[in-house]
Amino acid sequence: MLGGGVGYSIRREDIHELPRVKRGVEIEVKNTNDADFIVPDSREGWVRLLQKVLDALFVTGQSFNYSTVLVRSAGKPIHGFGGTASGPEILINGTAKICEVMKAREGKKLRSLDVLDIANIIGSIVVAGNVRRSAEIALGDPDDFLYLKAKRWDLGNIPNWRAMSNNTIYCDSYDHIMEGVWDGYAGNGEPYGFFNLGLSSKYGRTGEKSRENCEGTNPCGEISLADKECCNLAELYLNNIESKEELVECSLLLYKTQKAICALPFIHEDTNKIVHKNFRIGQGVTGLCQSFEKIPWLDHCYKELRKFDKEWSSKNNWPESIKLTTVKPSGTLSLLAGATPGVHPAYSQYYIRRVRMSSDDQLVESCKNLGYYVEYTKNFDGSLNRDTVLVEFPCTSGPDAKLAKDTSAVDQLELVKQIQKVWSDNAVSCTVYYRKDELNDIKEWLSKNYKNNIKSVSFLLHQDHGFDQAPYEEINKEKYNEIKKNIKKIKAQAISNGKQIEGLECAGGACPIK
Incomplete structure (x- = not known):
């Protein structure tokens, strides 16, 4: 919730320490002022709800209900951290999914896959505002x-x-x-x-x-x-x-x-x-x-x-x-400094670089007006995530760059x-x-x-990796020139909402190279 990535272990020796999931726990949303727990409109409030859920399912076995009446609605500005509020729906849906994963293991201990899913669901809740990051690395056993x-x-x-x-x-x-x-x-x-x-x-x-x-x-x-x-x-x-x-x-x-x-x-x-x-x-x-x-x-x-x-x-x-x-x-x-990334060769002589942005970021409209191609991001199941868009930038690595296709x-x-x-x-x-x-x-x-x-x-x-909307896509010189000719020169842009571009490093949990 603070904008940093996290790493976590799902090895047997680590998750074995988790207690068995309690039976018969019911956690329900009740959007009234007399709920057992009213979620404060803050990052700490969202974390406290997660703590109460885990405590109920792991420790106390006590059912409870909660209310999100104080959580601001989707699209409202977040003045301190920046960006816009995702609204309470993503928190409610994510909490329900976590409960579903855990209740499927009632009376048993969680498996590595369950812990992975819970951490990933938390990540999906965190990025919902499109300014916060959720870079995660899961570390597991090689024979799992x-x-x-x-x-x-x-x-x-x-x-x-x-x-x-x-x-x-x-x-x-x-x-x-x-x-x-x-x-x-x-x-x-x-x-x-x-x-x-x-x-x-x-x-x-x-x-x-x-x-x-x-x-x-x-x-x-x-x-x-x-x-x-x-x-x-x-x-x-x-x-x-x-x-x-x-x-x-x-x-x-x-x-x-x-x-x-x-x-x-x-x-x-x-x-x-x-x-x-x-x-x-x-x-x-x-x-x-x-x-x-x-x-x-x-x-x-x-x-x-x-x-x-x-x-x-x-x-x-x-x-x-x-x-x-x-x-x-x-x-x-x-790329901003004309450098090949880290220890990697240049992806290709000519390529498309895709960058994630919040759908309601004013920069998106500016990119469209300049002629850059913009589309909604796709989920694993092929559905569209209308909260986030990808903007495609045509790039060239220059004549002297060492290319991935020429490097074993x-x-x-x-x-x-x-x-x-x-x-x-x-x-x-x-x-x-x-x-x-x-x-x-x-x-x-x-x-x-x-x-x-x-x-x-x-x-x-390098090719045929199965990723839709990969950060890099190889194109030829003709395609590069075709895209470039439709792009207008950048002039001064009046961007006043202060929102950040997503996707610079480790966005959405994905390595910027992947």
């Missing part, structure tokens, strides 16, 4: 077949809310990957990512042992995190940096800002404690596939940054940072391995583009390199 089929849309009956999370398996060794994991790699489902907790918890850069207390990762997999810890990210545009000295100068300037943010107070005391203990930051690098000749500068920059952290931390009476560097997936933010999956993995060694002491977030005929090569490479070199990785078919 219910979980592995959660996004196999070829099997049918996939609830729309499962779009809310990037699904990943805990996997410390290639030997832990069951053959069933690969069943969704044929374009018939979402390929699951891999998270190497063993490597993340013991090492910084490859081969360098590190003190660490992480339990999971952030939604895009570039930052290992302890429980209740949060990210602190910034980015260096390597393609726009001209010398090793300039790289170090930019790095130290970013570092000072990130370090100061670590020292700020946070809302939750548990978060305060772990952030102020670890002082973890994630200084990223993007434009790597345009800057191969500059990659040797990164090791020098890292050493200078680590040395400066000792001095600056001592001067300000702060702990030294447990980790300092990363590589983000870096979708739209890289193994070459992409080798670059991740290299950057993990010379730069990132957190992790390198990478969605490896692959073709179906490369799967055997991917498996062989992972069997030899994964355990000691890769902290997190995910995969996506």
Whole structure:
């Protein structure tokens, strides 16, 4: 509800701690002033309703009714946080869905799939206002077949809310990957990512042992995190940096800002404690596939940054940072500076980039007037989500960009391995583009390199991946020019409602590369 992404575990060892679901609990909405619980018109009020639902179904076994008479109606402005209210209906419907999932397990413990669905339903409630984000990563067991089929849309009956999370398996060794994991790699489902907790918890850069207390990762997999810890990210545009000295100068300037943010107070005391203990930051690098000749500068920059952290931390009476560097997936933010995203090659020479916006955002009408194509987003079941639209922007990567279609999956993995060694002491977030005929090569490479070199990785078919309205779509030069000729030049736009564009990073739970 605060605009940040979350990661959560649905491993057996974690969800086993949850109690059995109580029998016979009835939770009903009663929109009167004398209900058992009247939901306050605030984020805290919505959270309190969820707490009461979980407490009733897990602990007390007591039925209750609630009222949303105080919750403002859909479309009303939210002055503090921005955007517009989603209205009480999404809260009522989401609460009913959570109750439905849990009541199906009365007298039993929840399964991993149930916990996944509850977290995803919560995410779908959170994003309803179209300004709030709901980036989620679910971390499950590699042999959990219910979980592995959660996004196999070829099997049918996939609830729309499962779009809310990037699904990943805990996997410390290639030997832990069951053959069933690969069943969704044929374009018939979402390929699951891999998270190497063993490597993340013991090492910084490859081969360098590190003190660490992480339990999971952030939604895009570039930052290992302890429980209740949060990210602190910034980015260096390597393609726009001209010398090793300039790289170090930019790095130290970013570092000072990130370090100061670590020292700020946070809302939750548990978060305060772990952030102020670890002082973890994630200084990223993007434009790597345009800057191969500059990659040797990164090791020098890292050493200078680590040395400066000792001095600056001592001067300000702060702990030294447990980790300092990363590589983000870096979708739209890289495009703004003409950079290929993070460690990824350019998607294509010419492509469409889709960006999500709230349907009632004044920018949508401006985009339509300028000639950009706009359509409603589609749910998993093919229905339309009329609260959110996609705006299509024609893009070109320039004549010298390294393209995904010219880069093998193994070459992409080798670059991740290299950057993990010379730069990132957190992790390198990478969605490896692959073709179906490369799967055997991917498996062989992972069997030899994964355990000691890769902290997190995910995969996506470059074509025929099965995603409707994917963030990137390859087009040819003729199509690009055809779209461009219908687009008017941008003039000053009077946008006064203060609403934010959705979809810049990790929108709707989806990685910006996926």
